Amino acid sequence: MESKRGMDQFEEIAGAEKTPEGALSRLVKILAILRENCPWDKAQTHESLRICMLEEAYEVCEAIDRRDMNNLKEELGDVFLQVLFHSQLALETRNFNLTDVINAECEKMIQRHPHVFLKENIKSVDKAIEKWENVKRAEKGELSYAARLRSVPVALPSLIRSYKIQAKAAEVGFDWDDVSEPFQKIKEEMEELLDAYQRNEEPDIAEEVGDLLFSIVNVARFLKVNPEQALTAASEKFISRFAFMEESVSRQGRNLKEMTLREMDGFLEEAKRYEDDR
Numbered sequence: 001m002e003s004k005r006g007m008d009q010f011e012e013i014a015g016a017e018k019t020p021e022g023a024l025s026r027l028v029k030i031l032a033i034l035r036e037n038c039p040w041d042k043a044q045t046h047e048s049l050r051i052c053m054l055e056e057a058y059e060v061c062e063a064i065d066r067r068d069m070n071n072l073k074e075e076l077g078d079v080f081l082q083v084l085f086h087s088q089l090a091l092e093t094r095n096f097n098l099t100d101v102i103n104a105e106c107e108k109m110i111q112r113h114p115h116v117f118l119k120e121n122i123k124s125v126d127k128a129i130e131k132w133e134n135v136k137r138a139e140k141g142e143l144s145y146a147a148r149l150r151s152v153p154v155a156l157p158s159l160i161r162s163y164k165i166q167a168k169a170a171e172v173g174f175d176w177d178d179v180s181e182p183f184q185k186i187k188e189e190m191e192e193l194l195d196a197y198q199r200n201e202e203p204d205i206a207e208e209v210g211d212l213l214f215s216i217v218n219v220a221r222f223l224k225v226n227p228e229q230a231l232t233a234a235s236e237k238f239i240s241r242f243a244f245m246e247e248s249v250s251r252q253g254r255n256l257k258e259m260t261l262r263e264m265d266g267f268l269e270e271a272k273r274y275e276d277d278r
Helices: 002-013 020-037 039-043 046-066 069-092 098-112 125-140 145-150 158-170 180-199 202-222 227-251 261-277
Strands: none
Touching: 002 020, 020 039, 020 069, 046 069, 069 098, 098 125, 145 158, 158 202, 158 227, 180 202, 202 227, 227 261
16 A cells, blocks of 8 residues: 555656746655655754755855856755755744745845836946845844844855955945055954964964954955955865875875975975966
């Protein structure tokens, strides 16, 4: 009997759909079946799925960076599944359902785009963004500027979050006049970090490292550089140079662990010259 029920469920969701509505309905049915029959899916909660949502979002970003459209299609599906999963969990506890999620987003988009749906006359991107932010603040009822800073999600990567916090503070005039001042702030924070290190005060060292990073993000903001992307690029560059060094050492029949730091630095410099010559 159980086997026949399983076959009936499979027949219900077998075969690709030709419309977005049909495909959405198919995936909703699949998830409901999994919640009923799969031990892993049955055990999940909003909390246990939190890291999955973050990881899937990052994988979407990676597919975009690689311009891999096939992978992007797959990863967007994984993010979409996470949205459905959380909606299914909320449905089971009678908090909300997928229809509520979609309708709430529809209302939000209509309300935040009065220049589109209410025919307000806005012609520039900057004005559209300004209108969006004004409506968003009105929705959230943020009565203080500090509340606007606190509204930047803590779950964001720290570089992105600090960038957004600084940008919001700058909206009310809390900002340097030009980039020379945040550059000077980096020097000051470096000196304070060195002083904390020399005093061997671990709590102060951690605090000063944070202050230094915050100041570097501020310079990046002035220079219109996304600090998260810049650090990612620097990390990839380091990996590439490290791989060049390891391959070069291997061709000499040696192992990295057998080398001195000075020798490894020499290979890294060679990797830099190789990049410049390409």
